[in-house]
Amino acid sequence: MRKEFHKIAYQAHTLTKLRLYEAYIKAWLPVFMTNSGRVSEIWLFDLFCGPGCDRNGRKGSPLILLNELTKYLHLPSTKNPPKINIIFNDRKKWKINRLTKIIEQRPPLPDIVNIKLTSLPYADIFPHVAAVASKCSTACFIFIDQCGINAIGDNYLRQLASFPITDWLAFVASSSARRFIKHKNLALHLNQKGAWKDAHRTVADTCRELIANPDYFIVPFSIKHGNNIHGLLFGSSHPSGAEKFIKACWAEDKNAGEANFDIDGIIQNSSQLLKFFSKKLDAFEAELRDKIFVKEITNTKEAYEFALQFGVMASHAKAVLRKMKNEGMIANVPPLSYQTTIVRKDIKDITLIR
Ligand SMILES: C[S@@+](CC[C@H](N)C(=O)[O-])C[C@H]1O[C@@H](n2cnc3c(N)ncnc32)[C@H](O)[C@@H]1O
Numbered sequence: 001m002r003k004e005f006h007k008i009a010y011q012a013h014t015l016t017k018l019r020l021y022e023a024y025i026k027a028w029l030p031v032f033m034t035n036s037g038r039v040s041e042i043w044l045f046d047l048f049c050g051p052g053c054d055r056n057g058r059k060g061s062p063l064i065l066l067n068e069l070t071k072y073l074h075l076p077s078t079k080n081p082p083k084i085n086i087i088f089n090d091r092k093k094w095k096i097n098r099l100t101k102i103i104e105q106r107p108p109l110p111d112i113v114n115i116k117l118t119s120l121p122y123a124d125i126f127p128h129v130a131a132v133a134s135k136c137s138t139a140c141f142i143f144i145d146q147c148g149i150n151a152i153g154d155n156y157l158r159q160l161a162s163f164p165i166t167d168w169l170a171f172v173a174s175s176s177a178r179r180f181i182k183h184k185n186l187a188l189h190l191n192q193k194g195a196w197k198d199a200h201r202t203v204a205d206t207c208r209e210l211i212a213n214p215d216y217f218i219v220p221f222s223i224k225h226g227n228n229i230h231g232l233l234f235g236s237s238h239p240s241g242a243e244k245f246i247k248a249c250w251a252e253d254k255n256a257g258e259a260n261f262d263i264d265g266i267i268q269n270s271s272q273l274l275k276f277f278s279k280k281l282d283a284f285e286a287e288l289r290d291k292i293f294v295k296e297i298t299n300t301k302e303a304y305e306f307a308l309q310f311g312v313m314a315s316h317a318k319a320v321l322r323k324m325k326n327e328g329m330i331a332n333v334p335p336l337s338y339q340t341t342i343v344r345k346d347i348k349d350i351t352l353i354r
Contacts, residue, residue, distance in 0.1 A: 005147070006095065010054045013225040016252065016260045017171060020221060020232055021143065022064045023248035024169060029072050031240070032139040033081040039139040039165060042084045043132050047122055048145040049088040051098035061143055062088050062099055066106065073110060086115045087129075093119045122151050126159075133163035144170035149177050149203075152233065153187020154210055160235055161211045167236040169245075174200040175228035197222075197263060200231035207233065217242035219311055221249050222259040231259075240338055242308045250313060256280040258311055284312050285320045292330070292350055300334050300348045301341040314338065321350065329353065 010018065032042050044065060052062045059067070065086065072078050090096050096119045103115060118125060122144075133140045140163060144151050152160070152170050160168050172188075178199040181190050191209055194202035204220035211218070219234040219242055234245040250257035255278050256264060264279040288306065291297040297306055307317040314337045324330045334348030341347055 006050050006053075006060075007055055009056045010058055010060070011225070013223050013230075013260065016223055017145075017232060018061065018064060020245075020248050020252060021061055021145075021169060022068070023251065024167075024234070024245055025065055025068050025141075027244035027248070028141055028167065028241070029068055030075075030077070033072050033078045033084075034075075039082055040137040041082050041139075043138055043140045044084070044086045045089070045129050045140065045142045046087070046145070047089045047125060047129070047142065047151075048147075049090050049095070049099065049143075050145075051090075051095040052102045061145060063102070066103070066109075069113070070107075070109065073113070081112060084113045085132075086113065087118065087125075088115065089118045089120055089122075089125050091119060091121050095119075122146070126156060130159055130163070133166045136164045138165065140166040142166060142168040144168060146171055146173075148173050150187040152207070155187070157188070157207055157210055161213065161216050161237070164237070167234070167238070167241040167245075170233045170235075171230065172200065172203050172233050173228070173230050174203040174222075175230060177203055197229060199229040200233075201258075203231070204233060207235075213237075214309075215305075217308060219245050219249065219308075220258060221252070222261070222263055224259070224261040239305060239308055239342055243313070243338055246308060246311055246313055249311070257313075281312065281316060284310050284316060285323075288317060288320050289324065292324070292352065295352075297350065299350055300336045303350060304336055304338070304341045 032039055046061050046065065049062045050060050053060050069084070088099060096117050100117050129142060132138055133142070142160070149172055152172060160166065177186065177188055177190055178193060180186055181193055188206065190202050191206045192202060200220050200222040204218050208218050215237070217236050217239070220231055222229050222231040236242050246257060253259055255262065257280065287310070288297065288303065291306065297303050303317050303321070304314055307314055318333065318336050321330065321333045321336065325333045329352065331351040331353050334350070335346065
């Protein structure tokens with residue numbers, strides 16, 4: 001029988017997941033904490049939170065969040081943050097009791113932070129989450145660290161994608177979705193079986209198809225554990241959210257920015273030297289060039305958004321444009337970033353010269 005998750009030490013694949021969660025929290029918090037005019041409240045939901053740490057006291061998602069939040073609350077730039085609400089939930093009462101004790105022993109947070117701990121099944125807490133997240137005045141981050149698949153089943157997924165200022169990060173047991181593809185109890189049915197190593201990519205494709213909004217960002221990060229390929233799925237309607245998660249993914253995986261293993265089999269041993277080249281970046285380059293040639297992409301905003309949908313960064317898109325300029329194919333390499341194309345709306349044409 002499998003051991004209870006929190007009665008053993010976190011394993012390497014769990015630590016990868018928690019590192020990505022931490023990196024995203026670090027990037028997300030300052031956006032709304034230092035810009036109090038934009039929203040009236042911040043809500044952070046950790047819906048499968050566990051007791052706070054593993055059996056060795058290594059910090060889990062709740063303590064990662066509280067540590068990061070404490071840091072930002074003490075920064076001079078965080079002058080007037082909006083009200084911050086945190087919901088820690090886990091179906092198992094003993095985990096919530098243990099987490100309550102840990103939080104009580106920590107230095108108190110300022111009054112603007114309100115922490116609530118609940119012990120409800122996901123299906124029962126989700127409607128409360130939806131009531132908050134559907135407002136246009138609240139910025140939400142939802143962490144769905146489930147053990148299976150069902151918490152991002154069709155019905156949940158469509159709601160998550162409809163919330164106006166909500167980013168979410170979900171763990172998905174993608175190999176199980178692939179293995180039990182026809183099982184009627186599964187809330188998410190893959191659109192195809194796909195290759196074993198692509199199990200999590202297939203989950204991401206299925207989710208994109210269900211959401212059916214080409215402007216919505218779904219970013220997968222595959223996590224191999226034994227023979228299973230599970231992973232994290234990030235969702236946001238906002239390019240800045242997608243960019244932050246993609247940046248965290250590339251910090252973890254310098255080859256493809258999307259896995260804790262060699263997902264495209266690209267690490268080759270040539271004359272005793274390990275030679276790295278990125279098939280993902282090659283594929284991105286080929287597609288971006290094609291789209292520019294057929295004039296499907298004609299400006300920097302389109303190129304920037306295409307990069308994010310592909311799971312690569314603005315710098316990768318810029319590198320392709322630079323190559324095309326050097327080859328005499330485009331006239332110039334205009335500025336291409338979140339700041340220029342989205343914030344300043346300084347959108348420049350990409351001009352083909354042959
Ligand atoms: C992978 S663990 C979460 C780990 C946690 N994020 C951490 O960093 O330690 C999944 C948790 O979900 C809880 N859980 C399982 N099914 C649930 C459900 N339907 N609703 C809420 N919590 C559930 C389990 O008790 C377990 O603590």
